[in-house]
Amino acid sequence: MYPKPFKKLIDHFASLPSVGPKMAERLVLYLFKQQPEKLVDFAKTISELKTNLKYCKQCFNISEGDLCLICADTTRDQKIICVVEEPLDIFAIEKTKKFAGLYHVLGGVIEPTENNNKLKISELEQRVQRNGVTEIILAMNPTTEGDATALYVARSFKEVDIIVTRLARGLSTGGDIEYADELTLSSAIQNRR
Amino acid sequence: MYPKPFKKLIDHFASLPSVGPKMAERLVLYLFKQQPEKLVDFAKTISELKTNLKYCKQCFNISEGDLCLICADTTRDQKIICVVEEPLDIFAIEKTKKFAGLYHVLGGVIEPTENNNKLKISELEQRVQRNGVTEIILAMNPTTEGDATALYVARSFKEVDIIVTRLARGLSTGGDIEYADELTLSSAIQNRR
Numbered sequence: 001m002y003p004k005p006f007k008k009l010i011d012h013f014a015s016l017p018s019v020g021p022k023m024a025e026r027l028v029l030y031l032f033k034q035q036p037e038k039l040v041d042f043a044k045t046i047s048e049l050k051t052n053l054k055y056c057k058q059c060f061n062i063s064e065g066d067l068c069l070i071c072a073d074t075t076r077d078q079k080i081i082c083v084v085e086e087p088l089d090i091f092a093i094e095k096t097k098k099f100a101g102l103y104h105v106l107g108g109v110i111e112p113t114e115n116n117n118k119l120k121i122s123e124l125e126q127r128v129q130r131n132g133v134t135e136i137i138l139a140m141n142p143t144t145e146g147d148a149t150a151l152y153v154a155r156s157f158k159e160v161d162i163i164v165t166r167l168a169r170g171l172s173t174g175g176d177i178e179y180a181d182e183l184t185l186s187s188a189i190q191n192r193r
Numbered sequence: 194m195y196p197k198p199f200k201k202l203i204d205h206f207a208s209l210p211s212v213g214p215k216m217a218e219r220l221v222l223y224l225f226k227q228q229p230e231k232l233v234d235f236a237k238t239i240s241e242l243k244t245n246l247k248y249c250k251q252c253f254n255i256s257e258g259d260l261c262l263i264c265a266d267t268t269r270d271q272k273i274i275c276v277v278e279e280p281l282d283i284f285a286i287e288k289t290k291k292f293a294g295l296y297h298v299l300g301g302v303i304e305p306t307e308n309n310n311k312l313k314i315s316e317l318e319q320r321v322q323r324n325g326v327t328e329i330i331l332a333m334n335p336t337t338e339g340d341a342t343a344l345y346v347a348r349s350f351k352e353v354d355i356i357v358t359r360l361a362r363g364l365s366t367g368g369d370i371e372y373a374d375e376l377t378l379s380s381a382i383q384n385r386r
Contacts, residue, residue: 001287003257005245009238016220025281027209028242032255036243045202049221050229062225064196087322088218094194114241 006032058127060105060120062087070094077101082137083124083153085109085146089139101137109145110152115162119149125156135163142169199225251320253298253313255280263287263296270294275330276317277348278302278339282332294330302338303345312342318349328356335362 002010008027030037031039055061055184056068063069070076070090080101084090090103093178106119127133140146154164169187171180180188195203199221206217222231248254249261256262263283265268273286277283283296297320299312331346333339347357362380363382364373373381 001284003246003262005238005242005257006255009242012235012238017223018216018219023211025284026211029254029255029279029281030210031239032242032246043226043236043240045198046224046239047233049202049225049232053196053225055354062199062222064198065357069196088222091194091218162245166349173360174347 003145027138040046046142055105059103060087060107060123061090061103079134080137081124081133081135082139084139085141085149089141093139100136101135106140106153109140109143109149110160119157121153124153128157128160128162133162138164138166140166142167200260219359248298252296253280253300254283254296254318257292271324272327273330274317274320274326275332277332278334278342282334292330294328299333299342299346302333302336302342303337314346314349317346321350321353321355326355331357331359333359335360 009028010021010024013019013027014021019027031042053062053064054066056063057066058069059068061068063068065072071121077100079100079109081104082093082099082101083104084093085106087105090105093099093103104120104124106121106124108119110116110119124136130134136153136157138150140150143165150166155176157164168191169184170191171177171184171188177185202221202224202259203214203217204218206212207214224235234311246255246257247259249256249264250259251264252261254261254263256264258265261358273292274297275286275292275294275304276297276299277286278299280298283298286292286296297313299317300313301312303309303312317329321329329346329350331343333343343359350357361384362377362382363384364370364377372380
């Protein structure tokens with residue numbers, strides 16, 4: 001019922017995560033009302049996204065060059081690696097300005113039913129050996145999958161003389177004890193200081 | 194902190210309605226993980242959106258040709274016009290299959306502080322005169338702005354011998370009386386049948 005080019009763009013938007021069909025319709029109508037120059041620039045940025053960017057060959061962060069800006073920064077502590085699920089986690093941690101080591105992006109979490117070879121775990125092991133890393137911080141999401149993945153990664157370093165830590169669990173700053181879930185609250189009690 | 198092409202695309206997505214900065218980041222990461230061909234096709238669909246589509250010259254619906262498919266359909270009742278705010282409203286009404294007349298897209302609602310010349314009200318008046326329209330259905334949204342706009346449009350046809358109606362107000366099907374707001378519930382009582 002929609003004209004074909006309109007429908008096609010709705011389908012593209014609706015295929016994105018957290019975008020439902022109704023929202024996709026509204027986005028396409030919004031774009032239709034914009035200046036053509038804006039659409040052309042938007043389109044160019046999408047089509048060139050993968051042309052101008054790649055994965056950092058050391059940490060698998062998103063990067064413009066072979067090494068990402070963080071790996072290329074020699075003032076950072078090369079002996080501590082913070083292991084994260086996705087590149088967006090790096091940007092979140094960097095915003096805190098509390099970590100001056102390097103990162104390692106696993107590219108997801110361990111899924112029991114899937115082949116987990118795509119996760120960059122062996123690459124992490126090699127990096128640790130090669131560069132004499134002394135500490136690994138496991139910064140997976142505090143979810144069941146994140147916990148399982150952290151456990152799995154920690155086990156790979158059981159035989160190696162290296163400190164392995166996880167991010168602390170507790171109450172969110174600005175949160176409300178009344179509304180904290182049971183697991184969060186018990187972590188907060190256990191890890192009190 | 195993000196690589197430039199990544200940040201630029203985040204900004205583009207974040208400029209869309211109902212897309213916040215966090216969601217924009219997740220959308221761009223998702224796209225980054227897709228096949229290049231998918232991105233190129235997505236980009237092409239965006240850049241060609243306005244090339245392949247225009248506004249129907251009669252009803253201002255989105256159209257591939259000079260006349261939209263509805264206006265071009267001579268089996269539809271040319272004497273009844275349903276006036277809507279936006280093209281998406283047409284598609285919603287068409288899905289009901291309860292209306293076989295033509296449409297007229299105003300392109301928005303009357304804003305007290307703005308110049309309302311962009312609304313296609315005079316074009317509607319001309320259409321009604323030219324084509325001997327006998328009935329107008331005002332299908333604005335049931336909001337304050339929609340109501341004001343409907344009132345304004347209805348007044349323009351005060352001197353003309355024509356039936357002007359509005360869509361009925363009442364309970365949403367599948368809704369819950371307990372949760373219906375006061376205005377909806379009073380409309381439902383007043384318009385009971």
